[in-house]
Amino acid sequence: MKNITSAFLAAVLTGIMIVPIFGLQLERKGINTEIVPHWSIVLWGMLIVFAVQLVKPYLFKKRPGVRFNLPRVPTLNPKSTNLLLGLVFVAAIIWPFFSGRSQVDIATLVLIYVMLALGLNIVVGFAGLLDLGFVGFYAVGAYTYALLYHWAGWGFWEALPLAGVVSAFFGFLLGFPVLRLRGDYLAIVTLGFGEIIRLLLINLYEFTGGPDGISGIPKPTVFGYEMTRKASVEGAQTFHQLMDWKFSTMDVVIYLYLMALVLAFITLIVSNRLVRMPIGRAWEALREDEIACRSLGLNPTRIKLSAFTLGATFAGLGGAFFAARQGLVNPESFTFIESALILAIVVLGGMGSQVGVILAAIILTVLPELARQFAEYRMLIFGLVMVLMMVWRPQGLLPVKRPQVEIPNE
């Protein structure tokens, strides 16, 4: 009986929530707005909730003693880890040559997110500094290349290191004001910072092209040879002429993929090494307890700044690559949703766990692409997945297992 009452109550609440949004849909007829009722949706919604609430206690009955053992990253010895990593890398290199164009395109996108998420992982996962404005550095990197090309005619390879440096500088700049802040204040200031960068990009019309952005950004060259049908400079040799191939756009797609792979791989290696260095240990110490960290004579200022700067550097490199791949940049690509997505990847993967982050990047990028035909419901499902994942598995897909000793309590 108690079940039925609570299920009934849930159904009524659902009804109240659905009626004004789905039950009474507003439609514009000329200058008037009219209401078109859809009662069946409301009834179905209520019925489903009623049924689910009724059977839920039986479905999710807590069985004492039975606990799911969460899969963790299996610990391998360094040698086999390296071997495995090498195998995956080789497979990832060979794979695009036997694959379709759209798959390779999506894979490139995944790799960009892997790179960004690994960068953010340094700030959030290792150093425990909640950064909601990460996309700002990504934007800085992308615009550095775009602007250098637009105003000075720089190529990708010259601009790439500078994009990293400029982003690092911005990370350093942001690092200063936030040094004194903790937790949620930090989150909101970084969010504000990311928004300020985006708003500046929109409003500095003469310099950045405003909302239209900058287009016609060239793709990266291969050792100075362009990957285009015709060379942009009269008389120059293009890559396919050099290799005596027939020009195909697929080559460009694969080339971009391989570049993204190399960039992501470098990010992985560097951040993997960094955590094992004293600075990485300091990040983790800071995350666990700032006061203890200070008492042990570590300098929190330097630790925080280094985390911000390094994270921003990777975002900047990713941004420059993004600009080159898209051929155009505009402020639309750097909204808060993007920051949320990257953060979701890091948290979903299991904070600080690099394998988890890569897995989560794949899931969160590929799933929405697969759901293209439900374009309308894409973001709805994305939001729902984010909530459900956090409710069911807050520690992430593959949480890291740290070497630890537990002192028996009794």
Add this chain to the structure above:
Amino acid sequence: MQEFLPQFIQQLFNGLSLGAIYALIAIGYTMVYGIIGMINFAHGEIYMIGGYVGLVTLSAIGVNSGVPVPITILCMILIAVAVTAVYGYSVERIAYRPVRGGPRLVALITAIGMSIFLQNWVAIGQGSRDMAVPNLMPGALQFTVGASDFTVTVTYARLMIICVVFFLMVGLTFYIKNSKMGRASRACSQDMHMANLLGIDTNRVISFTFILGAMLAAVGGVLIALTIGKLNPFIGFIAGIKAFTAAVLGGIGSIPGAILGGLLLGVAETMAAAYLSSQYKDIVAFGLLIFILLFRPSGLLGKPEVEKV
């Protein structure tokens, strides 16, 4: 110089009405933060849903149906408040309660997910295009100041916002101060664990906080829809961030702080739009936030947080 004063008064009214809305939303943020220490990112969406429910009610009543305008507006507000109260309760119950007590980041991600979900929920139900909201209160209060020719124009809708928000704030302050629930919620924000030990049903207090916050945000949503005259499913996000900024500005966890922060932010933004450039108003808002946090990290009226080992 003669023109300066009346123009300033004009902008002050615009800023105060905008700031009043920010204050309404900011209270929801600040109360939730004060009690369970999480940023409820979906709060801005509740405000947007309030606006939509108001518009649906208005369309159901009909614009020229002969029902007096004040009653129509009252109906809109009441129904919007009722529906969003259910939303506030359900969101807390379904999404936030299971992750409570976990790491902060998890709660934050859940809230961001909820925000994305609710935006698209409304976008699918009511369409993602702009909806026009008919103007129920045409006309404006006009007056001149001193010997200048500049007429200060304050639309009735904006006046209504300022009045309604003023009375709500007074009521809320009394309620939190004197009622049993208000006392319980203050106790929870001081020490949740202790409050629980003393026999306060903390789950109920948390639900109450979410419901109260949602109701205030809904009032804001209805009022702003009537004033600006359009709605879309994505207005909640930026308004939410601004309101959160306002809450941080005033010192998060403090209700008077949220009101002060909201009003200050609204005025600062309007002044920036008027005297600098309208495009820079958001930059000014966020810049102000960073500036305040640099020099007063606990906000204007907040107590400095002392971390104990």
